[in-house]
Amino acid sequence: MRKVNIPILTLLISITIGIVLYDYIKIQAITVWICSILLSLTGVLLNTFSRKKIIGSALFMCCTSALFITIGYLSRTYTDDTRSQTHYTHTNTEGSHTLLVKINRELKPTLYQHKYLVDLKAIDSTITTGKLLLNIYKDSATILPKTGEWWYARTALLPVPHPKNPYQFDYGAYLNKQEIYRQVSAKPQEMLRANKETYDVSVWASRFRESVKNSLHLQSFTPRQLAVIEALVLGQRQGIDKEMSSQYAAAGMMHILAVSGLHVGVILLILRFLFGFIKWRQLQWVKSLLIISLIWSFAIITGLSPSVLRAATMFSFLEVGELLGGKRKSQDAVLASAIFLLLLDPLLIYQVGFQLSYLAVIAILWVQPWLASFWSPEVFILRKLRDVVSVTIAAQLGVMPLSLFYFHQFPGLFIISNVLIIPFLGLILGGGLLVCFLSVTDLLPEFIAQTYGGTIDVMNNYIAWVAGQEDFVARHISVSATLMILVYMFMITTHLLCMKYSKRRLIVASLATIILTGFIVLENNQPASQHLAILNRNASTTLTQLQEKQLTVFNNDTLYLTYTDSRVKAYQDALKIDTVVQKSHGNYFRFKRKEILIVDSLDIYNLEEANPDYVILTHSPKINMNRLIERYPNCTIVADGSNYHSYVSRWKATCTKQKIPFHSTYEKGAFIID
Secondary structure, three states, X not given: OOOOOHHHHHXXXXXXXXXXXXXXXXXXXXXXXXXXXXXXXXXXXXXXXXXXXXXXXXXXXXXXXXXXXXHHHHHHHHOOHHHOOOEHXXXXXXXXXEEEEEEEEEOOOOOOEEEEEEEEEEEOOEEOEOEEEEEEEOOOOOOOOOOOEEEEEEEEOEEOXXXXXXXXXXXXXXXXXXXXXXXXXXXXXXXXXXXXXXXXHHHHHHHHHHHHHHHHHOOOOOHHHHHHHHHHHHOOOOXXXXXXXXXXHHOOOHHHHOXXXXXXXXXXXXXXXXXXXXXXXXXXXXXXXXXXHHHHHHHHHOOOOHHHHHHHHHHHHHHHHHHHHHHHHHHXXXXXXXXXXXXXXXXXXXXXXXXXXXXXXXXXXHHHHHHHOOOOOOOHHHHXXXXXXXXXXXXXXXXXXXXXXXXXXXXXXXXXXXXXHHHHHHHHHHHHHHHHHHHHOOOOOHHHHHHHHHHHHHHHHHHHHHHOOHHHEEEOOOOOHHHHHHHHHHHHHHHHHHHOOOHHHHHHHHHHHHHHHHHHHHHHOOOOOOEEEEOOOOOOOOEEEEEOOEEEEEOOOOOOOHHHOHHHHHHHHHHOOOEEEEEOOOOEEEEOOEEEEEEOOOOOOOOOOOOOOEEEEOOOOOOOHHHHHHHOOOOEEEEOOOOOHHHHHHHHHHHHHHOOOEEEHHHHOOEEEO
């Protein structure tokens, strides 16, 4: 492990702290500017008069760190869209309005809707700014919007979706981190194209990708082959279905389908090979300039997505770093590229792809050489095999704690899948670029298309086989943010100790091990509180009862299966649940001395000696709410997602009038009984 550039690392950490602080502490920009100026002056004085003193050096480092914390805070301040007075969050957006939006990017569609990221330009002829999520209901006759086009939509601005069941992924919070605070849903007939269109590099790239996709669809490729080619070469994952996505994730090869650092890195290696004939020292800058220009050309063609943007920036810095001073400068360049990107777009710090890509590259640069040093074969093929295995292990070690925190699973056969595919990824990606070029110029021979399509099939089948080895895929692994940080501390201190033994490193590594072990023991001895939850689920009633390490799922639907329910999976991922049991529920039962009555479409609720604390309405019973309240005046009424919305609205109005507690899972999410 090469020595880390502590000053650059300190600056990166300080800027990150400043960016994160902005979301928790609001301070006026002028106050932060004053602090920055004072810290700068203090730093100059410390550097001038205390240059050779240890205390002075420590104070200078603290002062510099504080300065860059303020810089990170200011960068987040001035990139916050909501600071603009024209932002829609400062406007009354209740009810329907005529919206004018510009299409920025097409997102992956759902089963019923096309999705787009758009810029809001006006509300009812009033100039307005901000990002929105646009959902257009699918229609076979719909003319879909294209990137750069301006469209009118007559609809309402709605809150972004938040989870309605325990422990589910908070998509709304994810959108908020991208400064998307509202969404709009429209039918095709509610959309009208405006006589305006924006033309820029991203629009040109989008049109180019569309032409390439259209030309590929005229070839003899199968849908699954097309899906992989479009994802691999063009960065378009709309054709990747849920099954294929799950297979690649289980095999530890999801990075193949997302154009990111891996692809840009492969492109960098291909370009270095192609321009390897330029060996004159005076022309090395020309060589690097050509490589960087082609890397950015690939980034633009694939859509300049955040993952590609950061990868192109990182590898551009990497190329310049190697040109200036070899491997050591390359490591510094990676950290410098992260600082550069965060100052330009502070919200990148919240993107999982940004975190994973940098951790993977850092682990490869600092850990891979140490792993490779354990074996030095003389045979060329064995050396290359060693390099692939060591790079794969280093990258997985770097991202493993973070991956477990976000995705709750670990592919045990990642080495097998990566060792056989990564060495050929250059040929696969290069072949894909060649196929796309020949296809768009109408020069693609049929035998090349069939050969490349067959190669994609072999890769898909191999990935499917690896993913099918269920015993080697560890699922439902719960890792908290604190545990993730402690694991990284343990890994770093242990690796430093293995690199070079010293008493100080032994003490630090031992302390990290003790803290990690103690936290794991403490966390395992604090099980989640027992509760009963009435989940929000359309057309079906589902209740979950958590007791210690067992989750009991109540559902009377004979076709219902717990392992296909994402709500159950969320419980398993979050709480380390050992056992899931499926049962049918009765119409009257108890939980922790609380009595619960379920009223379904049979409308039976007038039970003798019944005194329920909660009445759950399911499957739209045709009841008289006033009579129900008169029969059980002290109950709380819960309507789950299986009821008609019109019924729920009527029940809610009656309960509000009668001052009876009412909860709709469709509006408020799952109802929890502790």
